[in-house]
Amino acid sequence: MLELIVISTLNGVLFGMLLFLLSSGLTVIFSMMGVLNFAHASFYMLGAFFGYQLTRWIGFWPALVLAPLLVGAIGMAVERYGLRQTHKHGHVAELLLTFGLAFAIEQVVQMIWGKLPMDYRVPALLDFPAFTIFSTNYPAYKMFMLLVSVVIFIALLIVLKRTRVGLIVQAALTHPNMVAHLGHNVGRVFMMVFGVGTALAAIAGVIAGPALVTQADMAALLGPILFVVIVVGGLGSLPGAFFASLLIGLVQTFAVSVNGSLASLFGPLDPSIGPSLLTDVWNVTIAQIAPILPYVLLVLMLIVRPMGLMGTRET
Amino acid sequence: MRKLMLAALALPVLALPVFGAPARAADTVKIGYIDPLSGGGASVGEVGLKTFQYLADQINAEGGILGQKVEIVPLDNKTNPQESLIQAQKAVDAGIHYITQGNGSAVAAALSDFVTKHNSRNPGKEMLYFNYAAVDPILTNEKCSYWHFRWDANSDIKMEALTNYVKGVPSVKKVYLINQDYSFGQSVRTEARKMLAAKRPDIQIVGDELHPLLKITDFAPYIAKIKASGADSVITGNWGQDIALLLKAAADAGLKVNWYTYYAGGAGGPTAIKQAGLDHQVYQITEGVANAGYQPAVDFEKAFRAKVGVTLWYPRAVNQMRMFKLAAEKAKSLDPVKVAAALEGMEFDVLNGGKGIMRKEDHQFLQPIYISSFGSRTDKEPFDEEGTGWGWKLIAKIDTAQATVPTTCKMKRP
Numbered sequence: 001m002l003e004l005i006v007i008s009t010l011n012g013v014l015f016g017m018l019l020f021l022l023s024s025g026l027t028v029i030f031s032m033m034g035v036l037n038f039a040h041a042s043f044y045m046l047g048a049f050f051g052y053q054l055t056r057w058i059g060f061w062p063a064l065v066l067a068p069l070l071v072g073a074i075g076m077a078v079e080r081y082g083l084r085q086t087h088k089h090g091h092v093a094e095l096l097l098t099f100g101l102a103f104a105i106e107q108v109v110q111m112i113w114g115k116l117p118m119d120y121r122v123p124a125l126l127d128f129p130a131f132t133i134f135s136t137n138y139p140a141y142k143m144f145m146l147l148v149s150v151v152i153f154i155a156l157l158i159v160l161k162r163t164r165v166g167l168i169v170q171a172a173l174t175h176p177n178m179v180a181h182l183g184h185n186v187g188r189v190f191m192m193v194f195g196v197g198t199a200l201a202a203i204a205g206v207i208a209g210p211a212l213v214t215q216a217d218m219a220a221l222l223g224p225i226l227f228v229v230i231v232v233g234g235l236g237s238l239p240g241a242f243f244a245s246l247l248i249g250l251v252q253t254f255a256v257s258v259n260g261s262l263a264s265l266f267g268p269l270d271p272s273i274g275p276s277l278l279t280d281v282w283n284v285t286i287a288q289i290a291p292i293l294p295y296v297l298l299v300l301m302l303i304v305r306p307m308g309l310m311g312t313r314e315t
Numbered sequence: 316m317r318k319l320m321l322a323a324l325a326l327p328v329l330a331l332p333v334f335g336a337p338a339r340a341a342d343t344v345k346i347g348y349i350d351p352l353s354g355g356g357a358s359v360g361e362v363g364l365k366t367f368q369y370l371a372d373q374i375n376a377e378g379g380i381l382g383q384k385v386e387i388v389p390l391d392n393k394t395n396p397q398e399s400l401i402q403a404q405k406a407v408d409a410g411i412h413y414i415t416q417g418n419g420s421a422v423a424a425a426l427s428d429f430v431t432k433h434n435s436r437n438p439g440k441e442m443l444y445f446n447y448a449a450v451d452p453i454l455t456n457e458k459c460s461y462w463h464f465r466w467d468a469n470s471d472i473k474m475e476a477l478t479n480y481v482k483g484v485p486s487v488k489k490v491y492l493i494n495q496d497y498s499f500g501q502s503v504r505t506e507a508r509k510m511l512a513a514k515r516p517d518i519q520i521v522g523d524e525l526h527p528l529l530k531i532t533d534f535a536p537y538i539a540k541i542k543a544s545g546a547d548s549v550i551t552g553n554w555g556q557d558i559a560l561l562l563k564a565a566a567d568a569g570l571k572v573n574w575y576t577y578y579a580g581g582a583g584g585p586t587a588i589k590q591a592g593l594d595h596q597v598y599q600i601t602e603g604v605a606n607a608g609y610q611p612a613v614d615f616e617k618a619f620r621a622k623v624g625v626t627l628w629y630p631r632a633v634n635q636m637r638m639f640k641l642a643a644e645k646a647k648s649l650d651p652v653k654v655a656a657a658l659e660g661m662e663f664d665v666l667n668g669g670k671g672i673m674r675k676e677d678h679q680f681l682q683p684i685y686i687s688s689f690g691s692r693t694d695k696e697p698f699d700e701e702g703t704g705w706g707w708k709l710i711a712k713i714d715t716a717q718a719t720v721p722t723t724c725k726m727k728r729p
Contacts, residue, residue, distance in 0.1 A: 004543050011535040018533070115357040117559065117583040119701065121590065129569060136542055137569035212532050213556045213583060217354055221532060256526075256536040257543075287540075288496060291527045 003134040008253045010133070014142050016249025017149040018208060022222060023229040023241050024152055025200030028160075031236030032169050032193040034091065035083060038098040041223035042105035043198040047071050047205025048214045049109055052120040060123035068202040075198025079191045102219065110216045117215040145207055152200065153242050160238065169193055228298045234311020244309055248294045255290035343386040344379075344649055346371070346445075347406035347414040349399055349426065352391035356418050356529070358582045359555055363417060363447070363632070364389055365623050370636040380640045381649060394418055396425035403429050407442065412651045415635070417448025417467070420499045427454060427463040434462055434729070441651040445639070447632050450577075451498045452506075452720075455677040459724035462651075464658055464678045466631040466638075470502050470552060470577070471720045473600045476684040476713040477550070477575060478510040481518075487573070489521045491546035493537060493561070495553055496525040503552035503577070521546050529557060534564035541570060548573045559583030566591025574598060579689065580628065580707065585700035588689050595690035598710065603630030603667035604687045606696040607709040612667045616698060626700055633666045634680070638673070652729070670715065677724035684718040686711045 026040045047067055054063035078101065086093040121127075122141045129137035160166035169189055172179045176186045212218065229248060233240030262282045301308060348367055351360035364387065371385040379385060388411060390402035399422045406414050416426055423446055430444045446454065446465040450473070455465055468476070481487050492507055494500030504523055511518050521544040524537060531537075538561075541549060549572050553561055558579055565572075566587065574597040579588065588597050605616035605627065612630070619627045627633070638661060639654070645661075646653035660675040671682035687707040692699060699706045 004539065007539040007543075008536060011533070011539060014535070015533045110353070110357075115352075115361045117358060117556070117586075119586055132569070134542075135569070136539065137567065139567045142567070213559060215358055215556070217357065220354070221530070253536040257540055288525050290536075291530050 004257050007134060007136055008257045009250070010138065012250035012253035013246065014146060014249070015253060016246040017146045018204075018211075019225065019229055019249060020153065020242050020245035021145065021149045021204040021207065022201065023226045023233075023245060024149075024156060024238070025197040025204070026226055027230050027233070027236060027238055027241040028156065028200065029194055029197035030230065031238070032173055032197075033190055034173060035094050035098070035194075036091075037194075037197070038095065038223075039078075039101040039105060040098075040197075040201055041219040041226060042102045043071055043075060043201040044205040044208075044222065045109060045216070045219040046074070046105060047202025048120070048209035048218060049113055049118070049205075050202065051206030051209050052118045052214055055120065055123075060125075064203070064206050067206045068199040071202035071205075072195040072199030076191050076195035078198075079194035080187075083194065084187060084190070102223075106216060106219060113216065115216050117213045118209075120209045120214040122210045141211060145211065148203070148207060152203070153238070156238055225294055228294045230308075231298055232294075232301050232308055234308025237308065237310040240308055240310030247309075248297065251293055251297065252290050255293050256287050258286040261285045343384040344413070344643075345386050345388050345409070345411045347388050347390050347403070347409075347411045349390045349392050349402045349406070349414055349416045349422075350418050351394040352389060354393045356394035356555065359418055360391075360394075362582070362625055362628055365625065366619075366627065366629050366632050367415065367636070369619060369623050370633060374636060374640055380643050381647070383649065385636075392416070392422060394422065396422050399425055400429055403433075407433065407440075412440075412442045412649075413445065413639075414442060415445040415447055417446065417629075420449045420451030420454065421497060423449030423451065423454055424458060424498075427458065427460045430462045431460045441655075443651045443655055445635055447629060447635050449499075452502055453498065455679040456723045459677045459722070459726055461678070461726055461728055462655065464635075464655075464673065464680070466635040466680045468602055468682065468684055468718065469679060470499060471506050472679075472681075472718055473577060473684065474503065474506040474510055475720050476718040477600050477686065478507075478514050479713055479717050480686050480711050481511070481575070482514045487515070487518060487548045489519045489544070489546045489548070491522040491524070491541050491544055491549045491572075492520065493522070493524040493526070493541070493549060493551050493553070495528045495557055497528050500525060500528070500552055503550070507550050526557075529555060531557065531560065534561045535568065537561070538564045538568045538570050541565075541572070542568065546572055548575060550575045552577045554578035554581055556583065559587045562587040562591055562593070562597065566593065571596070575600075580626070580700065583701075585689060585703050585705065589701075589703035589705050593690075594705075595688040595708065597689045599687055599689070599707065601630070601685055601687065602634075602665070602682050603627075604685045604707050604709050605667075605698050606687070606692075606707050607667065607685060607712070608695060609668040613697065615666060620698075626698070630666045631680070631682075634663060634671065634682070637666075638663050672715075674722070676726065677722040678726075679722065681715050681719050683715050684713040685709060686713065 022044055029035055029037050050067035050070055051063045054066055082097055083094055086097050126141040126144050128140050130140040130143045131138055168184055172186050172189045180186045229244045230241055233244030261284055348364055350363055351357050367387045371387050375384050392399040392402050426444055430442055434441045444463045448467050450467050450470040452469045452471040492504045494503050576599050579597050579599045605612050616627055642654050642657035643649050646657040658673050661673045663671050665671045665682050669683040671680055673680050688710050689707055690705050692706045696706045696708055
């Protein structure tokens with residue numbers, strides 16, 4: 001029992017940190033620009049594929065630096081030539097643009113790399129078990145993921161709350177004209193923010209690629225849960241996203257390890273009732289519904305506390 | 316003059332059937348390939364498409380079927396039953412009489428139903444459905460259809476073969492079942508329980524897990540559960556990324572058990588096994604292993620790899636296309652009704668050696684089944700997988716008689 005609790009906690013934290021790595025860029029873009037970027041997971045996928053390709057050519061570590069820069073540049077171009085043009089038509093137009101972009105990126109990736117999973121491996125330097133607990137290994141690579149997540153969290157917090165750059169960026173969202181009058185180029189500020197947000201997604205991609213499967217549907221696989229993270233955490237709140245990621249990671253992991261169902265709690269149903277919807281509900285285990293629990297959490301959160309855990313405004 | 320004009324008018328009318336007939340004969344026989352070419356299942360669907368195109372090219376090089384060229388028409392169903400019906404209707408509208416599909420039993424059930432209804436409503440325009448990989452037993456039992464033919468061994472047959480093998484392996488004592496939560500995965504788990512209880516009552520089932528289909532990104536919590544259960548063997552029907560990620564997570568956590576799988580050989584599986592270092596600990600149940608050394612299969616594999624660049628995942632697709640050609644030649648017609656009649660009960664020497672038969676009662680193809688394990692190779696195993704250097708090694712061949720389960724099908728014949 002203790003074994004399962006310790007290991008589930010560890011697994012939950014690791015998965016939660018991966019989620020945070022993914023959602024940090026989304027949160028930054030939303031809180032700074034007010035744009036809900038539907039293509040975020042696609043930039044994450046681009047990061048993974050660029051990371052894979054660059055790893056083949058120049059090795060993992062240069063790829064970890066170069067791929068996010070490339071994706072960030074693409075992100076900036078999207079902001080400069082796409083979002084900025086649609087901005088005047090309001091948020092719906094921006095939303096639709098990123099929505100379409102997600103499909104376009106998936107198609108392009110499929111055209112270049114095909115649909116089969118890539119053979120993207122963990123770098124040899126990190127390919128060893130970091131420690132063993134209850135005879136379960138924890139790979140060094142996962143520890144590396146954890147470390148990167150925490151570093152990004154702290155770095156972002158400091159930049160946004162403690163530096164002039166963060167001040168200007170935040171001011172540009174609510175008072176763009178005032179900021180412009182003070183001599184700052186608001187357009188460029190937004191472009192940089194979008195670039196940084198997509199670069200963060202790419203970092204997540206380069207790092208998650210070898211740990212998960214790098215293939216053309218990886219964006220669709222992780223896209224929905226990112227929105228759960230930022231809504232539960234509170235739209236635009238970085239610490240909120242951090243804690244929501246942890247919460248979702250832990251909830252999901254612990255739910256998987258629980259075998260209980262209504263039947264095991266209250267005993268099996270009277271067989272004379274026969275198979276029906278009720279018997280299905282009665283016999284389903286918590287482990288079986290674990291993967292939908294985050295979405296249940298999302299709905300509950302929107303009903304009970306629409307601004308999310310740490311959000312400041314209504315969703 | 317007037318007669319001449321009449322004749323001139325009549326000429327095209329008369330000429331139509333005359334010129335029309337050869338034009339139709341030179342037609343192609345089209346096979347609608349309804350499988351995912353986008354979305355989560357695309358990686359698998361793509362390989363299937365290439366396989367069928369290769370087989371079509373091969374038949375065409377030998378003169379086609381009854382002089383007609385075979386053409387594979389790709390129809391993307393996104394692994395979605397609803398979308399599949401739209402694609403099947405598209406096939407009907409394009410005058411296609413043969414469709415083939417393999418990925419997802421829910422899709423297969425929808426298609427089988429569609430084809431059955433279509434044929435009863437449109438006599439004279441029948442179509443046949445060749446199933447090369449959807450293995451839910453229900454398709455050849457309760458929901459069997461005269462117009463549906465299955466070349467893959469259904470999951471009950473695979474489980475029958477597997478448990479017949481496990482019967483003789485005393486080291487298997489504690490088994491953990493982990494499967495995808497849909498009709499196929501559920502049938503794997505129930506059959507495993509039933510057959511193990513009958514053949515090896517001493518085996519303990521220490522876990523029985525169902526997880527959502529193609530939705531899990533991190534299997535670590537499931538691996539933790541397997542580890543906690545103390546299992547020595549895991550039986551899983553997982554396919555696609557669900558098996559690759561499962562094995563990857565097992566490798567990361569250092570879980571050492573024997574894996575009895577249906578589809579570990581799929582995309583990403585071999586790479587994950589090699590990374591995990593699970594040398595000859597992952598077993599697979601298939602209808603053919605090229606490394607078993609049967610010469611025609613070895614030759615086919617060589618040529619296939621040289622041309623397509625991937626492993627032949629579907630020896631059954633080879634059997635399917637070759638039997639289709641034979642049946643059409645036997646019936647001397649490409650009329651689906653006649654081809655169906657010829658296919659029923661047809662015996663065939665399968666690609667990997669041995670006799671197979673298309674059982675008349677339920678249109679399930681019965682064939683020898685092989686169990687192989689993945690790991691380091693000797694001189695006897697020429698083929699590796701995904702560039703890992705490791706390959707499949709034959710462990711056991713289960714003869715057709717040992718790989719047969721009765722059917723409950725009450726076939727409605729036209």
